[in-house]
Amino acid sequence: MDDSLPDHVDVVIVGTGLPEAILAAACSRSGLSVLHLDRNPFYGENWASFNLNTLDEWIGENKKELSETTVSESIKEKIQADESYISFGDNRQIFDLEKQWTEDSATEKVVKNKDGEETTSTYRAIIEKEWRRFSIDITPKILLSRGTMVQTLCDSEVSKYAEFKCVNRLLCFCDGDKKICRVPYNRSEIFETDQLSFVDKRRIMKFMQFCLEWSKNQDEMKDWKEFADKSFSEFLATVHNLEGSTQRFITDAIAILEPNPTTLTGLQAVCRFIDSVGVFGPSPFLYPLYGCGELPQCFCRLCAVFGGLYALHLQVDGIILKENKVVAVVAGGQRVNCDHIITSPRYAPKKFGTLSGELVDRAILVTDDTILKEEKEQISILSLASISPPQCAARLFEAGYESCLAPRGYYLSQLTGARRDDKNYLKEVEEKLYDSEDSPRVLMRLRFASAAGSFQYSEESPTNFAVLPPPNVKLDYSDVIISSRELFTKFWPDRDFLPRGLPTVE
Amino acid sequence: MSSGPRKKALLKVIILGDSGVGKTSLMNQYVNKRFSNQYKATIGADFLTKDVMIDDRLVTMQIWDTAGQERFQSLGVAFYRGADCCVLAYDVTNSTSFKNLDSWRDEFLIQANPRDPDHFPFVLLGNKMDLEQNRAVSSKRAQTWCQSKNNIPYFEVSAKEALNVESAFQAIARDALARESQDSQDFPDFPDQIRLDPNQNNRQQGGGCNC
Numbered sequence: 252m253d254d255s256l257p258d259h260v261d262v263v264i265v266g267t268g269l270p271e272a273i274l275a276a277a278c279s280r281s282g283l284s285v286l287h288l289d290r291n292p293f294y295g296e297n298w299a300s301f302n303l304n305t306l307d308e309w310i311g312e313n314k315k316e317l318s319e320t321t322v323s324e325s326i327k328e329k330i331q332a333d334e335s336y337i338s339f340g341d342n343r344q345i346f347d348l349e350k351q352w353t354e355d356s357a358t359e360k361v362v363k364n365k366d367g368e369e370t371t372s373t374y375r376a377i378i379e380k381e382w383r384r385f386s387i388d389i390t391p392k393i394l395l396s397r398g399t400m401v402q403t404l405c406d407s408e409v410s411k412y413a414e415f416k417c418v419n420r421l422l423c424f425c426d427g428d429k430k431i432c433r434v435p436y437n438r439s440e441i442f443e444t445d446q447l448s449f450v451d452k453r454r455i456m457k458f459m460q461f462c463l464e465w466s467k468n469q470d471e472m473k474d475w476k477e478f479a480d481k482s483f484s485e486f487l488a489t490v491h492n493l494e495g496s497t498q499r500f501i502t503d504a505i506a507i508l509e510p511n512p513t514t515l516t517g518l519q520a521v522c523r524f525i526d527s528v529g530v531f532g533p534s535p536f537l538y539p540l541y542g543c544g545e546l547p548q549c550f551c552r553l554c555a556v557f558g559g560l561y562a563l564h565l566q567v568d569g570i571i572l573k574e575n576k577v578v579a580v581v582a583g584g585q586r587v588n589c590d591h592i593i594t595s596p597r598y599a600p601k602k603f604g605t606l607s608g609e610l611v612d613r614a615i616l617v618t619d620d621t622i623l624k625e626e627k628e629q630i631s632i633l634s635l636a637s638i639s640p641p642q643c644a645a646r647l648f649e650a651g652y653e654s655c656l657a658p659r660g661y662y663l664s665q666l667t668g669a670r671r672d673d674k675n676y677l678k679e680v681e682e683k684l685y686d687s688e689d690s691p692r693v694l695m696r697l698r699f700a701s702a703a704g705s706f707q708y709s710e711e712s713p714t715n716f717a718v719l720p721p722p723n724v725k726l727d728y729s730d731v732i733i734s735s736r737e738l739f740t741k742f743w744p745d746r747d748f749l750p751r752g753l754p755t756v757e
Numbered sequence: 758m759s760s761g762p763r764k765k766a767l768l769k770v771i772i773l774g775d776s777g778v779g780k781t782s783l784m785n786q787y788v789n790k791r792f793s794n795q796y797k798a799t800i801g802a803d804f805l806t807k808d809v810m811i812d813d814r815l816v817t818m819q820i821w822d823t824a825g826q827e828r829f830q831s832l833g834v835a836f837y838r839g840a841d842c843c844v845l846a847y848d849v850t851n852s853t854s855f856k857n858l859d860s861w862r863d864e865f866l867i868q869a870n871p872r873d874p875d876h877f878p879f880v881l882l883g884n885k886m887d888l889e890q891n892r893a894v895s896s897k898r899a900q901t902w903c904q905s906k907n908n909i910p911y912f913e914v915s916a917k918e919a920l921n922v923e924s925a926f927q928a929i930a931r932d933a934l935a936r937e938s939q940d941s942q943d944f945p946d947f948p949d950q951i952r953l954d955p956n957q958n959n960r961q962q963g964g965g966c967n968c
Contacts, residue, residue: 254828254829293833293834294833294834294835295833302870383870383872401953404953405953405954405955406955408955410952410953410954410955411952411955412835413835413953414950414951414952415950415951415952415953416949416950416951417949417951531951532951537951540950541835541838544834544835545835545838548833548834548835548836549835551826551833552803552824552826552833552835552836555824555825555826556802556803556824558825560825560828560829561825561826561828561829561831562829562831563829563830563831564830564831565829751955
């Protein structure tokens with residue numbers, strides 16, 4: 252096998268997270284030659300999904316002490332007299348990792364073996380035996396049916412590499428935060444719910460009507476402009492007589508898109524929500540079968556189909572510069588000349604900048620049941636906005652066997668929330684949700700924080716070098732598409748970003 | 758949502774093997790009846806589909822190319838998802854490509870993670886049999902290897918001369934289909950998964966989501 256890298260490519264992309272994968276696909280699709288590298292043996296960096304065993308490997312890697320990079324003699328030989336060299340970074344992205352099997356996981360459970368005989372086994376043993384059936388997202392997100400991610404997937408035809416499920420339940424707290432109940436998605440669900448009085452149903456319908464018209468001609472609409480910058484709650488209460496738990500249905504539902512809305516951003520969120528309802532089903536949200544880790548791989552495949560070259564599990568050394576421009580990378584002991592280098596935050600040399608320092612708190616729980624039982628298995632989002640500071644944008648995503656995320660009968664409960672005031676609010680929320688008698692058994696728990704924020708370039712950063720953002724706290728993917736497209740357009744203003752219409756391959 | 762025995766009309770077949778053994782050519786010969794002598798590392802090959810009749814049953818075979826991602830052993834786990842059959846290919850004039858079959862098979866079993874690895878359908882294709890004078894791997898050696906792996910069916914083929922390609926892929930389809938009846942599904946077959954169809958511009962799809 253020929254294992255030498257090319258001497259020259261147009262673009263070197265380092266890191267296979269989702270933004271890098273999208274950019275790689277866009278470059279390759281538009282005819283640029285792409286070399287896409289990663290030190291990990293898997294695709295997706297912290298956008299990946301793992302089974303129970305590969306999750307442990309990931310935890311191990313992220314707990315390792317980072318070693319100082321040294322510049323070997325063989326690298327020095329590749330640098331010419333008028334060039335300089337800087338090592339790629341190995342910046343930590345995951346913090347405060349804590350994994351435990353709970354006491355409950357040692358509980359014995361009766362199971363039937365292949366021949367139908369009953370034996371007992373602990374929950375932990377049962378789950379560990381089914382390790383392959385897990386697909387655990389490091390960054391769980393959802394797609395809005397009519398959002399930019401779905402649009403990009405369709406336009407680029409990357410959609411053919413993946414399948415999706417509807418997120419069929421949107422949940423919120425009701426009855427003074429004591430109960431969890433379903434938020435109605437659409438007209439018929441609003442009529443059917445027993446959580447609302449007849450009068451309130453009419454008010455909500457009237458408000459929906461207002462939103463539909465507002466989305467078409469907001470300039471001519473009355474009764475909202477004076478509230479535009481004020482709180483959305485005030486607007487709902489004053490203008491639409493929506494108060495208390497009825498108002499909460501609306502604010503909690505859109506809180507997962509817009510946690511702390513003004514009247515303007517709130518109305519925009521309601522419109523995005525309504526717009527995506529009914530596209531693929533009553534729910535406005537989609538989730539990738541087998542987890543979010545599929546998406547980076549799908550974009551990478553498109554890149555490869557158009558000639559992009561992939562090398563995972565490769566030693567990625569550093570960057571060669573000349574007159575303050577990047578001119579080559581050194582990887583796998585070879586020099587590859589290039590015109591642009593784009594990396595994920597992990598690989599950015601500190602000299603070129605650092606992330607702004609925000610953190611997203613995460614908790615991943617394996618449970619033996621759903622937080623709200625129904626006849627059929629559901630894929631659920633629960634807004635946690637009412638029991639945590641709204642700025643945290645905290646929510647819970649729960650799915651299981653039907654999404655290919657867990658063995659039959661088990662669920663993954665994924666909590667996400669921005670860290671504020673140096674405090675992990677998510678921990679409190681999690682305890683509140685799972686500490687009561689009748690809540691599902693938590694069998695395994697993984698907590699960590701992941702680096703978020705934006706990359707702040709230093710003055711020394713070369714103009715043909717760029718860093719794509721880490722996963723942010725937002726529930727949907729719009730920002731990811733926007734940042735990849737922005738960078739692509741900045742570097743290649745004359746080229747189309749993932750345009751429609753692939754030539755058919757014969 | 759009644760789910761009796763699954764009537765799967767679509768079979769996902771993936772082809773694995775070293776770069777240059779002729780994976781893309783084999784697919785192309787089978788589906789498009791074409792061969793190009795010019796070798797270039799795979800660009801633009803994605804997957805090809807072909808409808809085949811297997812015992813009065815019409816099935817669509819979807820054959821997935823590695824898209825060149827095998828060159829540095831960088832095929833992601835998504836590539837292997839839901840494969841019904843794995844075709845291993847080597848070049849009979851290149852003994853290294855034969856020696857690497859073990860690692861391709863292992864790679865498949867690790868990544869695809871089928872529940873019953875001993876009975877997952879593999880098929881071995883020895884390509885370039887038209888270059889008999891350069892043969893480096895004897896049929897017997899290949900057959901012995903196949904026997905040691907729970908009797909993998911073996912075909913010697915030539916994508917260039919279209920020798921045995923048709924019958925090999927017929928056998929592949931048959932094996933993939935047979936797996937279905939063994940009821941060894943590794944994951945549930947969902948009646949309500951959604952494919953985003955670029956041409957429908959995201960409009961409501963008939964039967965779409967059942968949620």
